[in-house]
Amino acid sequence: MNFDPEYLKELVLDKIAGTIDEESDLFLRELIAEDPEALKIYRSLHEQYKPEDLRRIEELAPAYEAAVWQTIHRRKSRQLWLRASVGVAAAIAVFLGVYLSWFSRSPSFKSGQVASHISKQIILRLPGEEVIDLSGSQGEMKVGSTHLNNINKTLTYSSAVADNKTAILTVPPGKDYVVRLDDGTEIQLNAATRLEFPLKFSGATREIVVDGEAYIKVAKDEKRPFIVNLSHSQVQVLGTEFNVNTYDAGQEKVALVEGAVKMITKENSLVLTPGNEGTYTKDKGIEVDRFSTRDCLSWRKGLYFFHNATFEEVSKILPRWFGVEVIIQNHETGNSRFTGFIDRNAPIAQSLDLLKETNAFNYVISGDTVLIR
Numbered sequence: 001m002n003f004d005p006e007y008l009k010e011l012v013l014d015k016i017a018g019t020i021d022e023e024s025d026l027f028l029r030e031l032i033a034e035d036p037e038a039l040k041i042y043r044s045l046h047e048q049y050k051p052e053d054l055r056r057i058e059e060l061a062p063a064y065e066a067a068v069w070q071t072i073h074r075r076k077s078r079q080l081w082l083r084a085s086v087g088v089a090a091a092i093a094v095f096l097g098v099y100l101s102w103f104s105r106s107p108s109f110k111s112g113q114v115a116s117h118i119s120k121q122i123i124l125r126l127p128g129e130e131v132i133d134l135s136g137s138q139g140e141m142k143v144g145s146t147h148l149n150n151i152n153k154t155l156t157y158s159s160a161v162a163d164n165k166t167a168i169l170t171v172p173p174g175k176d177y178v179v180r181l182d183d184g185t186e187i188q189l190n191a192a193t194r195l196e197f198p199l200k201f202s203g204a205t206r207e208i209v210v211d212g213e214a215y216i217k218v219a220k221d222e223k224r225p226f227i228v229n230l231s232h233s234q235v236q237v238l239g240t241e242f243n244v245n246t247y248d249a250g251q252e253k254v255a256l257v258e259g260a261v262k263m264i265t266k267e268n269s270l271v272l273t274p275g276n277e278g279t280y281t282k283d284k285g286i287e288v289d290r291f292s293t294r295d296c297l298s299w300r301k302g303l304y305f306f307h308n309a310t311f312e313e314v315s316k317i318l319p320r321w322f323g324v325e326v327i328i329q330n331h332e333t334g335n336s337r338f339t340g341f342i343d344r345n346a347p348i349a350q351s352l353d354l355l356k357e358t359n360a361f362n363y364v365i366s367g368d369t370v371l372i373r
Helices: 005-017 022-034 036-048 051-073 078-105 293-301 311-315 317-322 331-335 348-358
Strands: 123-125 131-133 139-143 146-151 154-159 166-171 177-180 186-189 193-198 206-211 213-217 226-229 234-237 241-245 251-258 261-264 269-272 276-281 285-290 303-310 325-328 337-343 363-366 369-372
Touching (some): 005 022, 005 036, 022 293, 022 303, 166 177, 193 213, 234 241, 311 337, 317 325, 317 348
Antiparallel strands (some): 139 146, 177 186, 251 276, 303 337
């Protein structure tokens, strides 16, 4: 998406300060969801400036500008006036720059401490119970008859193990990971997700098990359908791209991006077409609805979008993405509605501060616990 970087920066600063209007906020969210460069600018500005800094600038800047112009108007010489007027913008810019620079270096007060580093690691359990920490092991390694290549949060491998030997890959809260399977299928795993897969596919089908959330690009093989087993349903494909989500107990979602898949349960089956999401619950079976690519798939970029959601709904993602426990002490806040997004690559306090701009509440971060008051 084409955009004006300077205009984008204005919108982001308005967003941080809490002064952005609804239409601009919607445009900003769509832009950073679709354009990696826009997301980079957004994150960079959030790292530099705090909401209270920008609000303070708004309070001081008009008074400073007025003082400068008052000095200029006292000049009797037109030449001096021109010189001063040319320099006024620079003077104000210097003021703002120094002000922002000073604040960006000053420690900002927060109640409690930022959540501590998540200690859980990305773990691969191979057949034979060999356990490998993929978070700390980079590069190539050999474990038995299996060659592993772990580079940039992506695992590729080759193995001479017997057919149908299953490996288990576990991604903890706060992290994501990509694995390329034996047939070339690529799977991006969201936080708090477990994947079971054979090191070598054999037989008439290719089958895996997913518990959590994953985006799957299936390598085409018309002779061997690809099957994703969920707790209560199954997804059958030949070659396609889709997202599966089993985070909520008793509910399983399959969102189809490209190709065609068949969602199968004990009660019935249904073929999905691109742009549609199938949701299975025990009471209602499979229901189909259109889905928003931004809302459904933005987790792959480290973003989680929500619209008019209760804080209780939003708070479910915080433990998965930041490894914290959320305790809602104020039930009014728990039932309040929020619109915005969470950025996994930024401190949790930043996401909470953005939520406060939609609907005011107080919070305290103490170790790995977030108290909502």
